[in-house]
Structure formats: structure tokens, C-alpha cells
Amino acid sequence: xxxxxxxxxxxxxALGAKMVPFAGYNMPVRYSSxxxxxxxxxxxxxxxxxxxxxxxxxxxxKALDLIQRVTSNDASKLVPGKIQYTCxxxxxxxxxxxxxxxxxxxxxxxxxxxxxxxxxxxNWISKFNTEGAELENISDSMSLFAVQGPKTADALQxxxxxxxxxxxxxxxxxxEFAGVPNVIVSATGYTGAGGFEIYVPNxxxxxxxxxxMEAGKAFGIKPIGLGARDTLRLEMGFxxxxxxxxxxxxxxxxxxxxxxxxxxxxxxxQNLKAQKEAGVSRKLVGFEMVExxxxxxxxxxANAEGETIGEVTSGTQSxxxxxxxxxxxxxxxxxxxxxxxxxxxxxxxxxxxxxxxxFYKA
Amino acid sequence: MNLPSELKYTKxxxxxxxxxxxxxxxxxxxxxxxxGDIVYVDIDxxxxxxxxxxxxxTVEAVKTVSDLFSPLTGTxxxxxxxxxSNPELVNSDAYGDGWMIKMSxxxxxxxxxxxxxxxxxxxxxx
Numbered sequence: 001x002x003x004x005x006x007x008x009x010x011x012x013x014a015l016g017a018k019m020v021p022f023a024g025y026n027m028p029v030r031y032s033s034x035x036x037x038x039x040x041x042x043x044x045x046x047x048x049x050x051x052x053x054x055x056x057x058x059x060x061x062k063a064l065d066l067i068q069r070v071t072s073n074d075a076s077k078l079v080p081g082k083i084q085y086t087c088x089x090x091x092x093x094x095x096x097x098x099x100x101x102x103x104x105x106x107x108x109x110x111x112x113x114x115x116x117x118x119x120x121x122x123n124w125i126s127k128f129n130t131e132g133a134e135l136e137n138i139s140d141s142m143s144l145f146a147v148q149g150p151k152t153a154d155a156l157q158x159x160x161x162x163x164x165x166x167x168x169x170x171x172x173x174x175x176e177f178a179g180v181p182n183v184i185v186s187a188t189g190y191t192g193a194g195g196f197e198i199y200v201p202n203x204x205x206x207x208x209x210x211x212x213m214e215a216g217k218a219f220g221i222k223p224i225g226l227g228a229r230d231t232l233r234l235e236m237g238f239x240x241x242x243x244x245x246x247x248x249x250x251x252x253x254x255x256x257x258x259x260x261x262x263x264x265x266x267x268x269x270q271n272l273k274a275q276k277e278a279g280v281s282r283k284l285v286g287f288e289m290v291e292x293x294x295x296x297x298x299x300x301x302a303n304a305e306g307e308t309i310g311e312v313t314s315g316t317q318s319x320x321x322x323x324x325x326x327x328x329x330x331x332x333x334x335x336x337x338x339x340x341x342x343x344x345x346x347x348x349x350x351x352x353x354x355x356x357x358x359f360y361k362a
Numbered sequence: 363m364n365l366p367s368e369l370k371y372t373k374x375x376x377x378x379x380x381x382x383x384x385x386x387x388x389x390x391x392x393x394x395x396x397x398g399d400i401v402y403v404d405i406d407x408x409x410x411x412x413x414x415x416x417x418x419x420t421v422e423a424v425k426t427v428s429d430l431f432s433p434l435t436g437t438x439x440x441x442x443x444x445x446x447s448n449p450e451l452v453n454s455d456a457y458g459d460g461w462m463i464k465m466s467x468x469x470x471x472x473x474x475x476x477x478x479x480x481x482x483x484x485x486x487x488x
Contacts, residue, residue: 018396029425030398033399034398034424034425035424227398227425230425231424231425293404294401294422316425317401317422319424346404346420
């Protein structure tokens with residue numbers, strides 16, 4: 001399969017980015033240094049091109065019914081301008097994808113899904129669209145920039161009359177931004193550093209990117225690759241689909257009970273409700289290395305006796321904490337904070353402690 | 363791409379500096395760039411004999427982990443202690459302060475199999 005290119009592919013290459021295939025797209029993984037890019041976002045402001053993400057519009061009088069049917073969270077709680085994190089459960093106890101639901105207007109929603117799952121999600125949602133909600137996949141025509149970091153609102157305010165400093169987390173506004181009308185400016189992100197995600201049509205992407213870079217110059221803005229995006233999300237304990245959650249992990253095991261609402265019917269809700277009542281046998285936890293070592297996905301997790309109790313799903317060296325951190329599933333009896341576990345790193349059992357998330361607090 | 367001509371290289375992106383009966387070994391500038399920020403160099407083969415192509419340690423970057431393959435057969439004599447607290451030296455000075463181990467050269471015939479700077483440069487498209 002040929003790699004897809006984001007609208008600004010040439011811009012990233014000209015900036016010297018190392019480009020790698022990711023979810024079928026040629027994406028910038030690093031411009032300078034993972035650690036430097038990570039710290040730029042934690043301390044100032046950085047811009048990510050995440051145009052590979054997918055966007056579906058759901059419209060019409062049956063739009064909400066469809067969303068309620070396929071997602072685990074209660075989308076009836078949304079009002080125009082609000083955003084909700086949720087997931088698409090499958091019928092076998094796992095997760096098709098995790099996603100954001102934007103309520104754009106009465107009877108109009110936008111779903112933002114993972115790039116690797118665009119086709120799978122589209123087919124899945126379409127299968128349940130028996131009542132005629134209007135579905136449109138606009139992924140290929142939209143660019144998405146995540147501008148993240150504590151200085152983001154200051155850096156971007158000159159580009160818009162929207163009041164960036166007073167927007168609350170998980171809300172959005174549509175307005176003129178960098179001279180382009182109807183831009184979606186969303187107070188969301190995947191870094192825990194604060195900031196905005198900016199949705200623009202591809203034809204305006206270059207102009208908007210350039211203006212953000214220009215406006216951000218005085219605040220030290222830098223382009224940030226997917227490498228730092230992963231370490232930033234991991235320091236916050238945010239799940240990554242394909243690593244920490246998948247077709248075979250339950251939302252309850254993954255700690256997504258807070259977006260799994262049993263006041264409505266949705267895919268597999270009966271079984272998930274029973275699972276909640278019975279309790280799960282494994283849980284996704286965060287752990288910090290006590291001894292020197294860096295956990296990586298698929299490493300085995302053991303107890304003090306050397307018996308396997310789980311598996312690492314994500315891991316890295318935390319740039320802010322300068323130690324190994326990771327997420328992984330462990331048997332429930334080992335899931336409490338303070339629980340001592342051992343990560344099998346190259347045949348050595350290296351000590352780690354289960355901790356409360358996030359790993360890093362700004 | 364920085365490829366000092368006095369060094370020898372391997373397909374596994376290591377460099378070898380030969381000083382009499384001893385070889386000093388590190389990873390190439392190309393390798394450190396591909397790996398990104400090095401955060402840990404894990405070598406537990408000091409005083410041990412390793413065979414050519416055997417793993418003598420592991421280098422961990424933020425995003426990835428990579429085995430280090432011995433270019434020669436010999437005994438690992440010393441590791442660069444500075445990398446314990448400053449693993450980023452591998453990024454900033456791959457051919458100098460970022461060296462990883464010193465080892466004895468047990469079979470000089472193996473030196474013939476190492477690559478010249480030119481041959482390695484061709485391999486990585488430099």
C-alpha cells in the first residue's frame with residue numbers, strides 16, 4: 001500500500017524531520033531531538049501535525065441515536081460546543097477504537113478517530129447506521145494541528161478574536177483563525193500540557209501553519225514529532241489505541257469505566273455491565289521503575305516470586321522524570337498503587353512500583 | 363555524514379578503532395541519529411569473552427532499544443563509565459567521548475572482515 005501524505009508533507013521534510021510510516025501515512029517522528037521537543041511542549045509551546053487523524057461527520061435527526069448506540073459514554077450530555085472522550089466497544093468485550101465526539105450543532109456531530117482505525121471505524125459505525133443518520137468521512141480533506149504547551153494561548157491569541165484564555169478543557173469554538181473562517185479551535189490535546197487542536201481544510205493548512213509558526217516565534221514555538229507526542233501522552237498515562245487498548249481489552253480493564261455509562265444501551269453494554277458487577281481480573285496500571293531500566297511494550301511483568309502477572313503495553317524513559325515509566329495489564333491483586341512488580345528486561349527482573357496516574361504533574 | 367577514515371565499521375553500525383591489540387568500539391553517527399536521544403547504555407559483559415556478532419550490550423533511546431553486536435572476538439576489558447551518567451555523549455560525540463567498550467583482539471584475521479569508511483558510507487547511502 002502506498003503511504004498517504006499529509007498536506008504539509010513537504011514542509012516537514014524541509015524542516016529536516018525524520019519521516020516514518022505511521023498508520024499508513026508518511027509522518028514526522030522527530031525534527032531535532034525527542035527530549036528537546038518533549039520539553040518544549042512541557043515548558044513553552046510546540047506544534048504537531050496530526051492530520052492523519054480521521055474525522056467523520058454525523059448529521060440529522062438520527063445522529064445522536066447512532067452515536068449513543070455505538071459509543072460507551074453518554075453523548076446526550078453534550079451540548080453544542082462541548083466535546084466528549086469515549087470509545088466504540090465491540091461485541092466481544094474489546095474496543096474498536098477510542099475517539100472524541102464534538103457536538104457541532106443541534107443534530108450535528110463530528111467524531112475524531114485514530115488514523116490507523118479510520119476504515120475499521122467507518123465500516124463499524126456504518127453497520128449500525130440502520131436509521132439513516134447522515135455519515136460523511138471528511139478525513140482526507142481536513143488537516144489537524146495540535147498546538148500544545150503552557151504558552152499556547154498567549155502564542156495564538158493574536159491570530160483570532162476567540163477568547164483563547166477563557167476556553168475550558170473539552171470545549172471548542174468555530175471562528176476566524178489566522179484569517180481563515182470557520183476554523184474549529186478545540187481546547188483538547190494528548191499531552192497534558194494544555195493548548196488547542198486546530199481543524200482546518202487542507203487548502204488552508206499551509207497558511208494556518210505558517211501563521212502559527214510566525215505568531216509563536218516569540219514564545220519559542222517548535223515543530224514536534226510523533227516521538228515526543230508518545231512520550232508526552234505516556235507521562236500523562238493516556239491510552240494509545242493499539243498499545244494499551246485494543247480489540248481484546250475491555251474498557252473497564254483499561255480504566256475507562258468513567259466513559260462507560262450504563263444508563264443507556266450500547267454495543268455489548270449488557271456484558272460490560274456484568275463485568276463491572278463481577279469485577280475485572282486484570283487492570284491497566286501505570287508503573288515507575290525503581291531500578292535502572294526502561295520498560296517497553298510486550299515485556300513480561302512478574303511478581304516477587306518470578307511468576308508472570310501481566311504484560312507491558314507502553315513504556316519509555318520519561319524525559320521529565322528521567323526514569324523508566326510504563327503502562328501494562330496486571331492481575332487485579334497487583335493493581336493497587338505501591339504494589340511491587342518486576343519488569344523482565346532482557347532476562348533480568350527489574351523492580352518497579354505501581355503508581356497513580358498521571359506520572360507527571362505540571 | 364561524519365565518517366572518520368581511520369576507523370573501521372560494521373554492517374550493524376558500529377565503529378572500531380584499533381590500537382595495537384585492543385579495539386575501541388562505539389556506534390556510528392548514522393546510528394545515533396537514527397536512534398534519537400540515547401538514555402541508557404546497558405553493558406554487562408565487562409571481563410567476559412564475547413564472540414564476533416554476539417550481543418555485548420544494549421543501547422536504549424527514548425523511543426527504541428537496539429542490541430550491540432560485537433564486531434570481533436575478544437574479552438571486554440573496559441566500558442566507558444562516563445556513559446552511566448551521561449549517555450547523551452553517544453549522540454553528541456559518537457566517535458569520541460561516546461565510545462562504549464574496549465576489548466582485546468583475539469583473532470586478528472577478523473579485522474579483514476571490517477568495513478572501510480568508504481564501504482560503510484556506501485552501505486548507508488552517505
